[in-house]
Amino acid sequence: MSGGADSIVQFDNVGLRYGTDREVLSDISFTLYPGSFYFLTGASGAGKTSMLRLLYLAQRPTRGAIRMFGHDLITQPRKALPEFRRRIGTVFQDFRLVPHLSAFDNVALPLRITGMRESEIAKPVNDMLEWVGLDHRAHARPATLSGGEQQRVAIARAVIARPEILVADEPTGNVDPEMAVKLLRLFEALNSLGTTVVVATHDVHLLRKVPDSLIMRLDKGKLSDPTGALRYPPKRENIGREARV
């Protein structure tokens, strides 16, 4: 598989099927680069969530090859995967906050998983809650938070450990347009710090809000490339990186 040495994710002829059904993803090949902002679009059932599950390592493909952070993930033993997962931040469509933990403890969870000392956790978590505008709700349980607040806690949890890739599944699906724009600004700020961002959405209006974003479109499990972001040579001047479909 080719692809720049600085690529962060490479998919090569990846296919995915569940059980004996037909493939939900077919012949997926693309390369993602550090510090880029990608939108993954497509109608409902196009395979966006399946693609994201491959990206956040909830699923192995049934065929093809995936390289991530310079490692072949297909041959990695299961016990090596947690280390890769810690380098990926995930915002789930349904937030998946731990119901018995406060907003603070939910955001602190990735840091505790990495073994950070309790004395070192409070400051970054409080800063992060302030960043998403929830410092006043630090001790609230998820059930007492609104949908938008839960979404922001989920985002704070996804980025607290400074992931190299942020994968977000319909992160604005449960919030009003104003909050959606605010959340996108959060992603852009994170992206400006060097994190590769992949946002799955079926909201075409959202794509215009991030002018420098690159678009991957999924249609019935096949990947197309409307902005040329994934082609080689790239269509857009500002991409300036090796990529191919």
Added chain:
Amino acid sequence: MMAARSPMRRTALGGSASRMLPQARIAGPMPWVIAIMIALTVMAASAGLALNNVATNARAEISGGITVQVVEGAPASRERQVERALSFFAQRDDVASMRRVPDEELAALVEPWLGEVANETEAVPTPALIDVRLSGPLTAERLREMRSELVRMVPAARLDAQAGWLAPVFDAIRSLQYLAMGLIALLALTSVAAVWLAARSALGSNRDTIEVIHHLGGTDGQIARIFQRSIGIDAALGGVAGLALGLGAIFVLGQQFADLGSGLVGGGTLGLRDWLVIGFVPLFGVILAMLTARLTVISALRRML
């Protein structure tokens, strides 16, 4: 704003994160199930240990012990033969001690069956008894040789090893000990099954939380430790309650047996080593429960990517 990544370390999820599984504690059935198991195990273990002490003490007491009966109806002849038997044993180097059982003691032994008439030695002739203790173990060959020598000198003598007529009692004690061990093994298996079911149930009801920790990079070991901790707390609470219940039962039974005043039962008193073993039962229960929880959770997690 954002924390720097740290290399993967094997850690427990400390602080509040370790409480992410709701702990049923006393309200849930698990501590009580464990308490009952521990109480039964404590009782079975103490019964097994007491029986072991009974057998050990009795063996030590009768090891090398022989009983000589001089079965002769005529009192004068009986007395002569008893004298010859005493003299026979007095000349031997391998006799540590010997004692003729006094007539009053014999009469007291048979009085429950014969009544007051047992005191009239002439009315109901009873054999004379000599209790002999040999130095060193009593083998079958040694007993045979001694018996034939004695009978040549004392024709009315009947010589028996005390261990011989207590053999069925020892067999019964051994069977009871096996029964106690079997009960302990069954209780341990039942405890493992109960913890396995509880861990499976907890896994099912906390699947979403587990998946989140898994996706955030939590290792199987970290997730298993959350369950271990939860089950360990339940098991510790149950273990303490079970130990208290078990000790209460031992105390009551001990009082009952002490009132019997039997020499054999008196040999079953528990020693310091026995109490230590009993004290370790709850600890063993906690370790077993935590190990079962860990293996159950890790085995279930291995089905996830």
